Amino acid sequence: MIRRLATVVIGLVVATATPAVAEAPRGWEQTVMRVPAAQRLGQGKGVTVAVLDSGVMRDHPEFRGRVTTGPDFIGGGARPGQSYWGEHGTAMASSVLRVAPQAKVLDVRVLWDKEDPARKRAERAAESGGPAGEQSRKAATALAKGIRYATDKGAQVISMSLGSDEWGLGSDYDELTAAAVDYALGKGVVLLASAGNGGSTDPLEVDANNVVSYPAAYPGVIAVAAMGPDGGRASFSQVHTYNQIAAPGVDIYAADNGGGYRMGDGTSPACALAAGTVALMLSRNPDLTPRQVRDILVKTARKPPSGYTVFLGFGLVDAAAAVRAAGSAKDSEIAAAPYKGEKYFGDGPVAAPTTNPPMDMSYVAVGGVGVGVGLLFLVVAALLMRRPKARPVHHPRMPGPGF
Template identity: 65%
Template sequence: MIREATAALLAVPLLLPAAAPVRWELDVMDVPEAHRVSQGENITVAVLDTGVVAEHPEFKGRVSTGPDLIGGGARPGQSYWGAHGTAMASNVLSVAPKARVLSVRVIWDEEDPARERYEQALKNWTETGTADDAYLESQRALAKGIRYAVGQGAEIISMSLGTDEWGAFQPYEEDVAAAVDHALGKGVILLASSGNGGSTSRLDTEANNVVSYPAAYAGVIGVAAMAPGGQRAGFSQVHTYTSISAPGVDIRSALNTGGYEAVHGTSPACALAAGAVALMLSRNPDLSPRQVRDILVRTATKPEDGYTVFLGHGLVNADAAVRAAGVAKGARIEAVPYKGGEYFGKGPVDSPITHPPISRTYMIAGGVGVGVGLLCFAGAFLLIRRRRA
């Protein structure tokens, strides 16, 4: 999430209005139309983030709090506890107002002193190859959070985070990849922000455009950020793991200290997309992760050039996605009986049981040949011994 003014917004536009009305993100995603059919009833979205201030008036009892898996000493009520997570929870619920949010704390807020200590530990690790066990343990928080959310029955996991927040020691983590596979195997839909390092400005210190996990894990829906004019937001990272895009500029979000502010980033884009998925699953809870992704891709508002690495397959259209979800048949995973012939292809040329008799002529000729060979070997052996004598 970015609170400052964004860099110049790049091209690859969608055919959208240039002006940005109040709550433009909901209008451009056709959320009001989708609400006529679904508002996210009976769906739980796990927000893996910095914690959520559940008492904010925005939530009205719709947020439950899970464990703090990252630690670090921060507590609810402090300015650096739950700033990012509270904003993301409000973005999810702005799209799916009747869904529930499960908050699981797996990363630190930007102002958290624990983040500074972590960055120092990272520097030591870079220079010496060793790091404090407490900070190495922080790398496991995301994997634990995914498994916890699955165990609690969450249908959707929203991860508005990336490599810079949790994976600095090792961007690709085997335990996180295994947790993602576990969640997908349970039918849980996972979404992650594509990252905020996509700026082309040399003055932007975050302009790294590195591959960002968990968005880059197979099976996770990577979400890019779109600007009001329909272009990629200038900070949104550019990679092939981006599946779709959602609004990511001037997004009205709840503050952990009360009230609201406008935020920017692929973080709110991911949370808004997760809300749209909640609408889909409320309409049809039998959808598989692959079906959800396919519907989002098929119903998205497409860029002029079709798929691009800037905006993926296009902007999430909540109304079209919900309607498509309503008529889709739930996926069934089962063995399909084989209805073909007795053999694959043409089968064996001869019978697998009988074969023609072996020719006696070949057997006699082979035996004679072996006998002659043995005699020659014996004669050569005797000649060599006589010469030595």
């Protein structure tokens, strides 16, 4: 069954809005991403992946000391051990470490789980249109603070299985978060985000929104779409031009915050699986830049038949091919492109002299005569104006009759 499934996915049927196949075999994502072959080349040793999420139950048997707990930037009152603390984040950390078993996870809480009372209070406040409370204001800056914290703590990869389409309470684009993304990229950190789960192309699907989702849409962030076991886009995966790669997102078996395991769907596990692949790549070559990581993922992905699509980006992550390519990648050098044209010095290129036809001297003669006549008229006019005027002669009047 696994071999047949791998063959189907390797072929990557045309990515349309095909409903996900139910009850995929456990671990199918490992097979189709060729994770076992990738792990023979690297296991993520020495790489820290920051999981920015709802918290991670680090005492889960799955983790065995591989999770470090960072700050809780969103707060709200929930504590580890409660059902609405760490449900989503624990599963995401599990998916990262299933791909990169020797990597370390840095848990940074920036998100409320769906059933968290603090989330419900914030949603009610937003719907009422009233002023944002202290908790909502804190939530608005949590992601930006989490990105900067993870960067300063040395995380090489930041996995963000969240998005404004599904988790956001305020505006989508946020200047603080955009600046934090730029800060992390400038430090050489690779950032990945889930594409979003409101992507149905069915006009009758009332829950679909397919809006632009951040942080996936920020420049420099690798946006990960979700693929189903049939090789097509998972029916919920957002459809956008910023989608770059795809990973399995249906029936993903992962740890839960109660100490056990369960299946889950979404672009969230797809992002976590891709982040684990990046950890394998960096353990193979720690000098890769974020741009090199993105280029390798794109070039080694199993492309859809039509090439790039807004459904699956450049295709399914091929972990084995990506790790192999990472090992042979050369150092990235930034230099000015050489000029291959002619060399000029001094004042630079000089234009060829302009040549004009010979002047017709007859026009010069006519012009000269015209100028002379004009001057003569001016002289005569001046003399006439200077000539004294004749005075009038007065004659005595003749006396008339009666005088």
